[in-house]
Amino acid sequence: MTILATLTPKLAALLLAPLLLTGCAAVRVPAPMPANELFSDAAFKPPSEPVGAADLFTLSPAMRDYLRSPAFASLVRSQGAQHGLVSALYQKGELKLEYESSKTRTAAETYEAGVGNCLSLVVMTAAFARELGVPITYQNVMVDHTWSRTGNLYFGSSHVNLVLSENLTDFMRTYQKSRATLTIDFLPPKDAESYHTYPLEERDIVAMYMNNRAAEALAQERVNDAYWWAREAVKQNPNFITGYNTLAVIYRRRGENALAERVFRAALEREPENTVVMHNLAPLLAALGKTAEAEQLKARLAVIEPYPPFYYFNRGMTAMEKGEYETARGLFAKEVKRAPFNHEFHFWLGIAHWRLGDGxxxxxxxxLALDTSTTATSSERYSAKLSQLKGGARKRTY
Structure with a gap:
């Protein structure tokens, strides 16, 4: 059974320029590079906030009170812990949870705020399930990455879901070969069942959380905090390649190019065709004067992925700047077709239509831009544009 609840962690990959998705691992190196060869603590100031995940799954007093409430107890009695938990969190609307992607929160923070991005909702659901003794399994879902951007940083999101199992007694296990499971996923049931999955360990989820915090800090120009979060992501899970990529991007932002190159290469030793890392490494090699190697890497990338994320969008924006609205509309439409849930693509396609007189x-x-927006800021922006359109207003800049 599939319950429609979002479980996609944001910011799974981080880029300096608008190209390329995360590739598959062709070769894995068993032994990770020693941490002292990847970290440079002296180059960064101490973090301005506690860095770690000790309280990631910790229930707040308010969460415990909710589990002891008559309403929740009634759901558990009538539906069982497994289904009762899902009903309470996502179907009955008692908690009024909303999706909001600007920050990755702990379980307690998500509950208190009533909002969270997809990884935050995974963590909060898992925290409740653990308290109830419901066995959980995290799964990576093999779907295409979803891309967004903040300034000149591009973020790719992967997809995970959460499987809740029945907590069987030893006697029941003897006579029941497999547990009844309940998969919580935001994909429609028909789509969710068609994708391949593989299990994730809890340390993978923890590393994703830390990487998200690093990426969010970097987007806010808090480079020192970003470093310490990325450092912890790599330390927590040395096989989490996204953490290496984020750490190297932070080094690049700080001007530590030699360190950035070392970390990118360490990532490619584990995943030789990780296109995100390859894309970030290519301009770095060029900046370091390693022109021939940079060109070889670019040529390899062109074969692996000739039309990377934002390929049509960036060309569409160039066409808009030139006043070539018909060309821009066609390019934006191509991006919308392959990334239908990216609100920015819908917005600019709408602007192109507007410029061409198609109200x-x-x-x-x-x-559609408003419906697919994931932050309060973007929602306000799109609402304002819709109001202008309804009122017949027409502005020359956006």
Whole structure:
């Protein structure tokens, strides 16, 4: 059974420029590079906030009170702990949880705020399940990455879901070969069942959390905090390649190019065709004067992925700047087709329609931008544009 609840961790990959998805691992190196060869603590100031995941799954007093509430107890009695938990969190609407992607929160923070990105909702659900004694399994779902951007940083999101199992007694296990499971996933049931999955360990989830915090700090120009979060992600799980990529991007931002190259290469030793890392390494090699190697890497990337994320979008933006709105509309439409849940693509397709005098289609795309937006800031922006369109307002800049 599939319950429609979002479980996609944001910011699974971080880029300096708008190209390429995470590739598959062709070769894995069993022994990770010693940490002292990858970390440079002296180059960064101490963090401005506690860095770690000791309280990631800790229930707050309010969460414990909710588990002891008559309403929740009634759900558990009538549906069992497994189904009762899902009903309480995602179907009954008692907690009024909303999706909001700007920050990755702990279980307690997500509960208190009533909002969270997908990884935050995974963590909070897992925390409740653990308290109830419901066995859980994290799964990576093999779907295409979803991309977004903040300034000149591009973020790729992978997809995980959470499986809740029945807590069987020893006697029941003897006579029941497999546990009944309940998969919580935001994908429609028909789609969710068609994708391959593989299990994740809890340390993978913890590393994702730390990497998210690093990426969020970097997007806010808090480079020192970003370093310590990325450092912990790599330390927590030396096989989590996304953490290496984020750490190397931070080094690049700080101007520590030699360290950045070392970390990118360490990542490629583990995943030789990780296109995110390859894309970030290529311009770094060029900046270091290793022109021939940079060109070889670019040529390899062109074969692996000739039309990377934001390929059509960036060309569409160039066309908009030149006033070539028909060309821009076609390019934005191509990005929307392959990334239908990216609100920015819908927004600019709507603007292109507007520039071409097609108010109806402009309204449709701006409404889709609003519906797929993941932050309060973007939602406010799209609502304002919709209001302008409805009122017949027309501005020359956006």
């Amino acid at each position: 109806r289609r402009a309204h449709e795309e701006l409404k």
